[in-house]
Each structure stands twice: as structure tokens, then as C-alpha cells.
Amino acid sequence: MNLRAVKPQHETRTRILDAAEELFMQHGFEGTSMRLLTTKAGVNLAAVNYHFGSKDALVEAVFRRRLDPMNVARIAELDKLEAVEAAPSPEAIIRAFITPGLRLMADGKDGGRNFTRLLGRTYTEPHKQVRQLIGQMYAPAMQRYKAALERALPQMPRDELVWRMHFMFGTLAYTLAATDTVQLIAGCKPEDRYDAHLLEERLTAFLAAGLNAPLKTVIRKAA
Amino acid sequence: MNLRAVKPQHETRTRILDAAEELFMQHGFEGTSMRLLTTKAGVNLAAVNYHFGSKDALVEAVFRRRLDPMNVARIAELDKLEAVEAAPSPEAIIRAFITPGLRLMADGKDGGRNFTRLLGRTYTEPHKQVRQLIGQMYAPAMQRYKAALERALPQMPRDELVWRMHFMFGTLAYTLAATDTVQLIAGCKPEDRYDAHLLEERLTAFLAAGLNAPLKTVIRKAA
DNA sequence: ATAACATTCAAACGTTCGTTTTAACCGGAC
DNA sequence: GTCCGGTTAAAACGAACGTTTGAATGTTAT
Numbered sequence: 001m002n003l004r005a006v007k008p009q010h011e012t013r014t015r016i017l018d019a020a021e022e023l024f025m026q027h028g029f030e031g032t033s034m035r036l037l038t039t040k041a042g043v044n045l046a047a048v049n050y051h052f053g054s055k056d057a058l059v060e061a062v063f064r065r066r067l068d069p070m071n072v073a074r075i076a077e078l079d080k081l082e083a084v085e086a087a088p089s090p091e092a093i094i095r096a097f098i099t100p101g102l103r104l105m106a107d108g109k110d111g112g113r114n115f116t117r118l119l120g121r122t123y124t125e126p127h128k129q130v131r132q133l134i135g136q137m138y139a140p141a142m143q144r145y146k147a148a149l150e151r152a153l154p155q156m157p158r159d160e161l162v163w164r165m166h167f168m169f170g171t172l173a174y175t176l177a178a179t180d181t182v183q184l185i186a187g188c189k190p191e192d193r194y195d196a197h198l199l200e201e202r203l204t205a206f207l208a209a210g211l212n213a214p215l216k217t218v219i220r221k222a223a
Numbered sequence: 224m225n226l227r228a229v230k231p232q233h234e235t236r237t238r239i240l241d242a243a244e245e246l247f248m249q250h251g252f253e254g255t256s257m258r259l260l261t262t263k264a265g266v267n268l269a270a271v272n273y274h275f276g277s278k279d280a281l282v283e284a285v286f287r288r289r290l291d292p293m294n295v296a297r298i299a300e301l302d303k304l305e306a307v308e309a310a311p312s313p314e315a316i317i318r319a320f321i322t323p324g325l326r327l328m329a330d331g332k333d334g335g336r337n338f339t340r341l342l343g344r345t346y347t348e349p350h351k352q353v354r355q356l357i358g359q360m361y362a363p364a365m366q367r368y369k370a371a372l373e374r375a376l377p378q379m380p381r382d383e384l385v386w387r388m389h390f391m392f393g394t395l396a397y398t399l400a401a402t403d404t405v406q407l408i409a410g411c412k413p414e415d416r417y418d419a420h421l422l423e424e425r426l427t428a429f430l431a432a433g434l435n436a437p438l439k440t441v442i443r444k445a446a
Numbered sequence: 447a448t449a450a451c452a453t454t455c456a457a458a459c460g461t462t463c464g465t466t467t468t469a470a471c472c473g474g475a476c
Numbered sequence: 477g478t479c480c481g482g483t484t485a486a487a488a489c490g491a492a493c494g495t496t497t498g499a500a501t502g503t504t505a506t
Contacts (some may be wrong), residue, residue: 028252034465050482051483056462127447158426166397167398174394206433267455277495278494
């Protein structure tokens with residue numbers, strides 16, 4: 001029969017993915033050995049190669065498991081928004097964009113927090129393969145949000161908007177990923193980070209203001 | 224004599240540091256082998272251990288070479304600013320903070336651009352040692368800028384300011400480090416990134432607006 | 447010239463890496 | 477029971493890792 005049993009469906013796979021998420025975050029990809037990984041997961045050394053094929057394929061699987069749902073959620077949030085009004089406000093769009101990430105970060109029981117830390121690193125990931133993979137997974141949501149913001153801010157030059165989206169993206173990425181820099185800047189209680197609602201408010205206010213920053217008459221020097 | 228010769232002063236060291244900067248950025252620390260590194264630098268395999276002691280010590284040296292001068296420049300910019308007026312504007316403070324980083328990024332002939340890409344990665348660096356090292360090197364400048372911003376924005380709650388500094392820091396870090404995400408968001412000519420002046424204007428406008436975002440009456444749920 | 451020193455070099459060290467192999471195990475189908 | 481696909485187990489593979497060694501080489505002071 002080709003009917004997959006409904007037993008502990010791929011428990012080993014899940015254990016490996018969980019351990020990989022945590023260890024990749026702590027030590028990076030190259031810094032995490034298969035022996036350490038499989039030991040932490042409580043599985044045999046050969047299990048990774050059996051279930052995923054190779055270490056590189058495992059890396060990809062780790063990202064796919066979380067990133068695909070997150071970007072699906074991002075698009076769903078935007079759909080919901082645009083169903084109510086044709087041209088949502090920049091602030092509402094920002095909120096729709098950052099919410100799925102923050103939700104993952106606030107996820108206490110699951111290892112979502114591990115993943116957001118890992119995720120933040122990927123935007124500057126050295127591995128070309130990983131960067132391309134991430135790019136592919138983000139592209140659809142990005143196009144949607146770019147179009148939505150162009151509609152919300154019709155007066156803004158396109159290249160300026162691209163840069164402000166870039167800044168916005170960076171702020172979120174850093175917020176999701178950063179570990180102890182906040183405590184470095186000031187004595188900040190780390191439990192604040194997990195108050196998802198408060199963080200969403202702060203981040204939205206900051207990003208909305210930045211996105212709506214007054215447009216100076218930019219002095220371009222002749223080429 | 225203990226007088227060091229003035230000849231090609233530590234040429235091998237410099238060649239190693241340059242190669243390390245580029246390769247660490249491309250492949251990460253663990254992903255860069257000593258054999259590849261020394262080959263690229265055109266030095267013997269044993270040269271790194273001879274001149275720096277170990278690979279880890281080389282990593283530290285790579286950061287020290289660039290980070291120390293950059294944070295010295297940051298403090299100097301702030302000194303210069305506060306010499307003119309006691310309480311500079313938030314925008315001026317922001318500009319003073321981001322300028323040294325952007326200057327390094329725009330540095331075409333030197334490998335400064337390589338370093339800024341590498342630097343952006345460090346804020347989410349897995350290695351505890353590296354993170355602590357970076358933290359130590361940033362701390363003095365950070366305290367100065369925090370104090371300056373508190374003076375410039377006396378009405379802002381301290382914890383809100385800390386978070387906005389955090390966002391600001393993240394935006395700059397991401398801007399310095401990001402590689403192809405901008406092109407992912409939109410067809411953005413990569414040569415724009417190197418127009419340091421234009422980028423400074425854009426970044427300053429965005430950050431100043433975010434830092435000055437209106438303070439909503441935050442609804443805190445009772446503990 | 448020669449002694450003392452700093453640097454470079456080729457070779458090898460032991461360890462750990464990701465992966466492969468081969469046998470054992472296990473639950474259902476017949 | 478017997479067979480069989482899916483999974484786990486222990487052991488070994490060759491390759492690559494960071495580091496060390498000891499001799500060779502260049503450089504400077506006497």
C-alpha cells in the first residue's frame with residue numbers, strides 16, 4: 001500500500017529539523033557538525049543523510065519549513081487588508097508585513113524564536129545557494145507589498161520607495177535576529193522583547209514614520 | 224635592537240588581513256579554510272599561525288583593524304558636533320553616527336566595502352567570542368550617542384528611545400551589509416548603493432523620521 | 447664574515463568533517 | 477510463520493581541517 005502510516009509521522013525528521021534550527025542559530029551552518037546535530041536530536045548519525053540526502057538539503061528544509069508559511073501568511077494578511085479597502089494605509093501595510101514575523105518570534109512553545117534569530121542572519125548569508133533560496137521564497141510576497149505601497153504612496157518616487165522598503169526590511173530583520181545588542185545599548189530587560197504587542201506598536205510607529213518621512217528635494221549631481 | 228625595521232612593514236600581515244576580510248565575507252569564518260585564505264593572500268600556510276597565533280586571533284584582528292578607527296571617528300564626529308552647540312538635533316546626531324560607516328562602505332580602493340558587509344553579519348554572529356568582542360568595541364561610542372540622544376529628545380521615555388536606537392542600529396547594519404535584497408525588492412541599479420551622499424541623505428531622512436515618530440499613548444496590559 | 451634574529455617554507459601531525467556502507471531491526475500484508 | 481519496504485544502527489571511508497615542526501632563507505648588527 002502506498003498509504004503512509006499515520007503513526008509518529010516523520011518524528012525523526014521533525015527532531016532533526018528542531019535540533020538543526022537551534023544549532024544553526026547558535027553555531028552557524030558550517031559550525032554545526034552532523035555528529036553534534038544528530039546527538040542533540042537523539043537520532044543516528046546517518047539519519048540526516050537518509051531523510052534529507054545531505055547537510056545542504058537539510059539547511060534548505062529548515063528554511064522551507066518556516067519561511068513558506070510565513071510568506072503565505074504575509075500575502076494572506078495583505079489580501080485581507082485589500083478586501084476591506086482598495087488602498088490601505090502605509091501603516092496598515094507595514095503591520096501586515098511585520099506581523100507574521102513577530103508572531104513567529106513570540107512563539108514560545110515552538111522553536112519559532114530560534115528560527116527568527118536564524119532568519120535574520122540569512123539576509124547577509126555568505127552561502128550563495130542559501131541566499132538565492134531565500135530570495136526565491138521572498139520574491140512573491142515582496143512584489144505584492146511593493147505594489148501595495150506604491151498604491152498607498154503614489155507621490156513618492158519609485159527609487160526612494162525602494163530604498164525605504166529596504167530600510168524597513170532591514171529594521172525588521174535586525175529586530176527579529178538581534179540578540180544582545182539591545183542590552184548593549186542600554187540596560188533593557190530582555191523580557192520586553194517578547195511582549196509581541198508592544199513591540200509591534202513600537203516597530204510600526206517607527207517604520208511608518210520613516211516610510212512617510214518628508215521628501216527633501218534631492219540634489220543629484222550630474223552624471 | 225628592538226627598533227622594528229620600517230621596510231615593507233608587516234606586508235604579510237596586511238595581505239592576510241585583506242584576504243581574510245574578503246573571504247570571511249564570502250564564506251563566513253568557519254567556511255574559510257586556512258589553505259584557501261593563505262593561497263589567496265599569497266603567503267605560506269603557516270603564516271597566519273606565525274603572525275596571529277591562531278585562526279580565532281586572526282578573526283579578532285580583522286575586526287580590530289576597522290572597528291576601532293570607525294568608533295573613534297564616531298566619537299570624534301559627536302565631539303565636533305557638541306563643540307558647536309550643547310544639544311545637537313537628532314538628525315545631526317544620526318548623521319554623525321552613520322557617516323563613519325557609510326564612508327567605509329564607499330571606500331572603493333581599500334577593501335572597506337568588504338568589511339562593511341562582514342560587519343553587518345556580526346550583530347547576529349553565532350560565535351559568542353566574536354559577539355562579545357564586537358560589543359566591547361561598540362560600548363563606548365554607544366554610551367556617548369545614547370546620552371546625546373537623551374539630551375536631544377528629553378520628552379521621550381527611556382525605554383522607547385532604547386528601542387528606537389535599536390531600530391536605527393539595525394537599519395544601518397542591514398544597509399551596510401545587505402547584498403542583493405535590494406535588487407530582490409525591485410530592479411535597483413547596484414551602482415546607486417555607492418553614491419554615498421545620496422544614501423546618507425536617504426538614510427538620515429528615514430531614521431530621523433522614525434526616531435521622531437509621534438508617541439502614541441501606549442496601552443500596557445497590567446502585569 | 448659571522449652571529450643573532452625574524453620570517454618563510456614544505457611536510458607532516460592528529461583530529462574531525464560529511465558521507466557511505468552493511469547489517470540489524472520492525473510493523474503489516476499475505 | 478514469512479516476506480518485505482521503511483527505518484535505524486554501528487563502523488568505517490577518504491578528504492579536509494587547524495596547527496606544529498624543523499630546516500631553509502633572508503636581514504640586521506657587530
